[in-house]
Amino acid sequence: MTDTLIQNADVILTMDDNRAELNGADILIRDGVIAAVGQGLVGGDAEVFNAAGKIVTPGLVNTHHHLYQTLTRAVPGAQDALLFGWLQRLYPIWSRFGPEEMFVSAQAGLAELALSGCTMTSDHLYLYPNGARLDDTIAAASEVGLRFHATRGAMSIGESDGGLPPDALVEDEAAILKDSIRVIDAFHDPNPGAMVRVGVAPCSPFSVSRDLMRDAALLARDKGVMMHTHLAENDEDIAYSLEKFGCRPGQYAEDLGWTGDDVWHAHCVKLDEQEIDLFARSRTGVAHCPCSNCRLGSGIAPIRGMRDAGVPVGLGVDGSASNDIGNLAGEARMAMLLQRVQSGADAMSAREALEIATRGGAQVLGRDDCGQIAIGKRADVAIWDAQCVENAGSWDPAALLLAGPAKVSALYVEGRQIVYDGHMQTLDMDKTIARQNALARKLAERG
Numbered sequence: 001m002t003d004t005l006i007q008n009a010d011v012i013l014t015m016d017d018n019r020a021e022l023n024g025a026d027i028l029i030r031d032g033v034i035a036a037v038g039q040g041l042v043g044g045d046a047e048v049f050n051a052a053g054k055i056v057t058p059g060l061v062n063t064h065h066h067l068y069q070t071l072t073r074a075v076p077g078a079q080d081a082l083l084f085g086w087l088q089r090l091y092p093i094w095s096r097f098g099p100e101e102m103f104v105s106a107q108a109g110l111a112e113l114a115l116s117g118c119t120m121t122s123d124h125l126y127l128y129p130n131g132a133r134l135d136d137t138i139a140a141a142s143e144v145g146l147r148f149h150a151t152r153g154a155m156s157i158g159e160s161d162g163g164l165p166p167d168a169l170v171e172d173e174a175a176i177l178k179d180s181i182r183v184i185d186a187f188h189d190p191n192p193g194a195m196v197r198v199g200v201a202p203c204s205p206f207s208v209s210r211d212l213m214r215d216a217a218l219l220a221r222d223k224g225v226m227m228h229t230h231l232a233e234n235d236e237d238i239a240y241s242l243e244k245f246g247c248r249p250g251q252y253a254e255d256l257g258w259t260g261d262d263v264w265h266a267h268c269v270k271l272d273e274q275e276i277d278l279f280a281r282s283r284t285g286v287a288h289c290p291c292s293n294c295r296l297g298s299g300i301a302p303i304r305g306m307r308d309a310g311v312p313v314g315l316g317v318d319g320s321a322s323n324d325i326g327n328l329a330g331e332a333r334m335a336m337l338l339q340r341v342q343s344g345a346d347a348m349s350a351r352e353a354l355e356i357a358t359r360g361g362a363q364v365l366g367r368d369d370c371g372q373i374a375i376g377k378r379a380d381v382a383i384w385d386a387q388c389v390e391n392a393g394s395w396d397p398a399a400l401l402l403a404g405p406a407k408v409s410a411l412y413v414e415g416r417q418i419v420y421d422g423h424m425q426t427l428d429m430d431k432t433i434a435r436q437n438a439l440a441r442k443l444a445e446r447g
């Protein structure tokens with residue numbers, strides 16, 4: 001691959017170990033890796049990207065999503081419901097999905113993320129109706145070109161066993177473990193620079209058994225892959241845990257092996273002080289999803305307390321049935337604003353929110369090769385137009401989150417240009433959107 005020289009950026013917010021901010025600086029990319037950062041770099045025959053008038057940041061990292069849900073945005077009947085009622089409205093619709101729905105919705109969701117500055121995302125796919133497979137979303141990600149942490153999710157406790165999902169959406173636990181092994185063996189790349197990793201991810205404590213939670217943890221550790229689930233999302237979730245398991249979610253997680261630096265939990269809105277301490281001591285990660293938490297009225301996660309205690313925190317847009325936007329820059333802004341609602345205007349700066357969105361997310365996903373602009377790190381770079389109207393009149397690059405823009409001008413993943421001049425370079429967006437809308441219409445016709 002030809003070298004790339006990103007030249008003369010107004011400012012590069014490196015998010016390196018010193019949080020260096022470089023004015024009028026360049027980045028040299030070679031073989032997917034950042035080879036040099038600084039002023040006056042010489043690129044030889046490198047392809048030059050003129051970054052004058054641009055703000056450059058590490059690519060943003062999304063730590064929680066359900067890409068398939070981009071086909072169920074703003075569904076009537078689920079727009080104003082609480083978590084459990086929301087799920088019960090959507091489950092029957094999702095049960096009509098198949099491989100094509102999984103592939104197309106993932107493409108649309110990944111493009112939406114890319115345009116908002118995201119270079120690496122995880123996805124939590126926990127239902128496999130009508131022949132759908134994790135392979136469908138991995139195929140979509142390799143086409144779009146984002147770094148992809150697919151997780152093999154699962155639900156095993158259906159309505160007839162006292163669970164929330166309909167029986168048609170749950171799977172046999174032995175089959176879940178068998179397919180988890182299949183996709184790990186087929187797709188997981190443990191090496192630095194990996195474009196695809198696979199994790200193990202039972203949906204939530206209220207949709208799988210204790211046995212599956214424990215067995216999934218054993219399997220993940222045997223295979224050396226990460227583990228992910230939803231935890232302590234709202235008051236209903238805590239009440240369910242106390243009633244069914246006789247303990248709070250933190251205790252439940254710890255008892256079943258679901259703490260450690262190879263584990264990250266989505267939401268954690270309701271973690272109490274002891275649970276925050278447990279997560280900090282065990283280096284258990286949190287995927288903070290502020291817009292989803294607002295949308296479902298779940299509450300404000302205690303991110304200030306978690307960060308102060310040393311809990312690794314990243315951001316997640318969550319599925320598009322509960323946000324319903326997959327814009328990660330917007331999510332970082334909301335993370336900053338919500339901590340201020342809870343704890344005052346000095347509770348979180350724009351720079352800290354950007355740090356959570358970049359190196360914070362990379363840490364949560366176990367990727368010390370990503371999340372910052374420094375020599376030797378992977379060349380995942382977001383380039384933002386400082387000349388656009390949203391940014392006009394700003395005095396400081398903190399305006400990126402305080403003002404805008406919320407969409408990138410250009411995006412590089414592993415040194416490959418994915419977005420240029422605000423447009424996807426790897427997908428025909430008109431076709432993708434038309435295909436997505438046709439599928440959504442078909443689903444909506446059946447209500």
Ligand SMILES: [Zn+2]
Nearest residue numbers: 230266318319
């Ligand atoms: Zn979720």
